[in-house]
Amino acid sequence: MKTVSELCKQIKGIYNVEGNVETPITGIAADSREIEPGNLFVCISGVHVDGASFAVQAVEKGAVAVLTTKHLELPKGTVQIRVPDIHHALEDMVPYFYDYPGRKMRMIGVTGTNGKTTTTHIIAHILRAAGHHVGVLGTIHALIDDEELPIHNTTPDVVELQRFLALMYEKGMTHVVMEVSSHALALHRVAGIEFDTAVFTNLTQDHLDFHKTMEDYVAAKAKLFKGLSFREHVKDNKTAVVNIDDPWSKDILKACQCKVLTYGVEKEADLRGSNLNVELKKSSFDVTGPFGSVHLNMNITGLFNVYNTLAAIGAAHAEGVDTEIIDSAIQTFHSVAGRFELVEAGQDFAIVVDYSHTPDSLEKALTTARAMHPNRILAVFGCGGDRDRTKRPIMGKIAAEHADIPIVTSDNPRSEDPDAIVAEVEAGVKQGLKPGQHHEVIVDRRSAIQRAVELAQTGDIIVIAGKGHETYQILKDCTIHFDDREEARKAVLALKGR
Ligand SMILES: CC(=O)N[C@H]1[C@@H](OP(=O)(O)OP(=O)(O)OC[C@H]2O[C@@H](n3ccc(=O)[nH]c3=O)[C@H](O)[C@@H]2O)O[C@H](CO)[C@@H](O)[C@@H]1O[C@H](C)C(=O)N[C@@H](C)C(=O)N[C@H](CCC(=O)O)C(=O)O
Ligand SMILES: Nc1ncnc2c1ncn2[C@@H]1O[C@H](COP(=O)(O)OP(=O)(O)OP(=O)(O)O)[C@@H](O)[C@H]1O
Numbered sequence: 001m002k003t004v005s006e007l008c009k010q011i012k013g014i015y016n017v018e019g020n021v022e023t024p025i026t027g028i029a030a031d032s033r034e035i036e037p038g039n040l041f042v043c044i045s046g047v048h049v050d051g052a053s054f055a056v057q058a059v060e061k062g063a064v065a066v067l068t069t070k071h072l073e074l075p076k077g078t079v080q081i082r083v084p085d086i087h088h089a090l091e092d093m094v095p096y097f098y099d100y101p102g103r104k105m106r107m108i109g110v111t112g113t114n115g116k117t118t119t120t121h122i123i124a125h126i127l128r129a130a131g132h133h134v135g136v137l138g139t140i141h142a143l144i145d146d147e148e149l150p151i152h153n154t155t156p157d158v159v160e161l162q163r164f165l166a167l168m169y170e171k172g173m174t175h176v177v178m179e180v181s182s183h184a185l186a187l188h189r190v191a192g193i194e195f196d197t198a199v200f201t202n203l204t205q206d207h208l209d210f211h212k213t214m215e216d217y218v219a220a221k222a223k224l225f226k227g228l229s230f231r232e233h234v235k236d237n238k239t240a241v242v243n244i245d246d247p248w249s250k251d252i253l254k255a256c257q258c259k260v261l262t263y264g265v266e267k268e269a270d271l272r273g274s275n276l277n278v279e280l281k282k283s284s285f286d287v288t289g290p291f292g293s294v295h296l297n298m299n300i301t302g303l304f305n306v307y308n309t310l311a312a313i314g315a316a317h318a319e320g321v322d323t324e325i326i327d328s329a330i331q332t333f334h335s336v337a338g339r340f341e342l343v344e345a346g347q348d349f350a351i352v353v354d355y356s357h358t359p360d361s362l363e364k365a366l367t368t369a370r371a372m373h374p375n376r377i378l379a380v381f382g383c384g385g386d387r388d389r390t391k392r393p394i395m396g397k398i399a400a401e402h403a404d405i406p407i408v409t410s411d412n413p414r415s416e417d418p419d420a421i422v423a424e425v426e427a428g429v430k431q432g433l434k435p436g437q438h439h440e441v442i443v444d445r446r447s448a449i450q451r452a453v454e455l456a457q458t459g460d461i462i463v464i465a466g467k468g469h470e471t472y473q474i475l476k477d478c479t480i481h482f483d484d485r486e487e488a489r490k491a492v493l494a495l496k497g498r
């Protein structure tokens with residue numbers, strides 16, 4: 001526990017305190033619904049609401065102090081810490097409050113547009129095989145060894161993140177493998193963490209609603225690698241693991257002042273994959289690296305997963321794991337939920353549920369399906385509401401070019417009109433269609449999946465893209481339970497029962 005005075009001493013800029021500075025603080029929360037007695041409540045002005053409007057509620061729940069930019073009318077006795085910039089103050093205070101857990105464990109960060117979740121899971125699997133206690137933070141969940149905890153964002157805000165890290169340290173984790181999103185880097189969510197190994201997977205279009213340009217997007221990603229140069233604290237021995245085949249790797253390499261390990265398939269690299277052989281449920285490839293050459297058999301498929309595996313091998317190597325352990329762990333790794341996941345309900349065609357929700361990942365998923373030499377590919381996909389609109393027609397065109405039958409549907413429309421979103425996607429589909437090629441638009445996702453199953457013939461592959469592991473559909477007024485895997489299975493069983 002620390003006092004208000006101790007916390008305030010960390011603030012690098014100006015601040016003003018009203019109330020008893022010796023008040024002890026039991027925890028920090030930016031969400032009034034999560035306040036526990038003795039906590040400091042942080043008022044964040046968000047996209048939807050101003051956290052300050054929940055300050056009174058937070059105090060009623062037991063908050064003893066409030067961090068705010070403006071004077072608030074609060075119950076007597078509540079400490080008010082006023083700062084000009086909440087985010088800067090949080091960066092200074094929160095990691096200190098939790099005793100900098102991100103400096104006491106080996107921290108491995110993975111950034112890039114696609115492949116972060118998959119790569120973090122492969123790295124964690126290898127580190128566990130080497131006998132380490134590993135925490136994982138990312139899109140699907142947080143893992144502390146094999147204990148699973150829910151998470152709000154791919155990379156949570158500084159308060160939630162430091163709380164997770166403190167818990168991981170307390171529970172004996174020696175390593176943390178985490179996805180570091182560009183939002184997190186731009187919004188300083190990873191403040192106070194000293195990364196040891198950082199991985200760059202790739203950079204292609206996404207999130208331009210937030211970053212505006214690709215240059216701004218890569219600059220955010222590069223921050224992770226600049227951070228590897230800090231020599232302020234006790235850690236040393238830092239490595240950047242970089243996909244050299246990606247054209248944006250030049251910008252990442254410019255930011256690195258530490259050891260670099262490159263990986264790739266096309267260009268000369270420290271770790272190079274070759275002789276790829278893909279099947280629906282498995283694949284194999286050769287990897288040549290500092291340790292010589294090995295042939296690897298994997299239970300995951302696709303060229304994109306060769307890249308993810310090379311990245312993971314590089315990170316594990318940087319973390320000092322023996323080559324034999326790395327090789328055998330790769331061969332016992334099983335896929336991540338919702339990433340090229342097969343739905344098998346006795347049908348004579350394949351159904352793949354995949355989390356591709358960007359132009360590049362959709363193309364990768366469809367070309368991987370094509371490499372299986374299917375009869376035809378049916379692609380059921382959509383684009384999220386309240387997200388980068390410019391990717392909609394691009395994804396539509398890609399689906400038309402790489403699938404035989406594109407079926408446009410809804411994917412978390414959020415506050416937007418679902419009909420308007422699918423219309424923007426369909427405009428792109430029309431640009432990519434070949435003469436005589438059939439396409440459909442079915443706004444209701446359940447009906448779209450049923451339709452694909454009805455249309456499927458022996459030897460086809462249906463790729464249901466965009467939602468992967470998600471078990472919900474976010475609509476304007478509510479979020480409903482929705483799971484592509486369940487829907488596909490139900491659709492097959494219903495068809496068989498007819
Ligand atoms: C645009 C964005 O980044 N939004 C994040 C932001 O939400 P917001 O600004 O809308 O917050 P808000 O709802 O207005 O609330 C403001 C404040 O009031 C507080 N509040 C709110 C309600 C209440 O009853 N009591 C209360 O105290 C909230 O806790 C918050 O501190 O702050 C929230 C709390 O930290 C985040 O969960 C939320 O992420 C939303 C869910 C989101 O979807 N973000 C995406 C764009 C994102 O960050 N994605 C990246 C990349 C994903 C990837 O590509 O892998 C990620 O890392 O997840
Ligand atoms: N290295 C890669 N390059 C391109 N596409 C990939 C790669 N790895 C995975 N994909 C595709 O992207 C989808 C999402 O993969 P994954 O969840 O690992 O990425 P992510 O970066 O964590 O995504 P998010 O930004 O949503 O967190 C997969 O379902 C697959 O279709």
Ligand SMILES: N[C@H](CCC[C@H](N)C(=O)O)C(=O)O
Pocket residue numbers: 154357383384385387411412466467470
């Ligand atoms: N991390 C991504 C996930 C997108 C998943 C997709 N199903 C959608 O809702 O657009 C985002 O928040 O943009």
Ligand SMILES: [Mg+2]
Pocket residue numbers: 116117118138139140154179
């Ligand atoms: Mg992810």
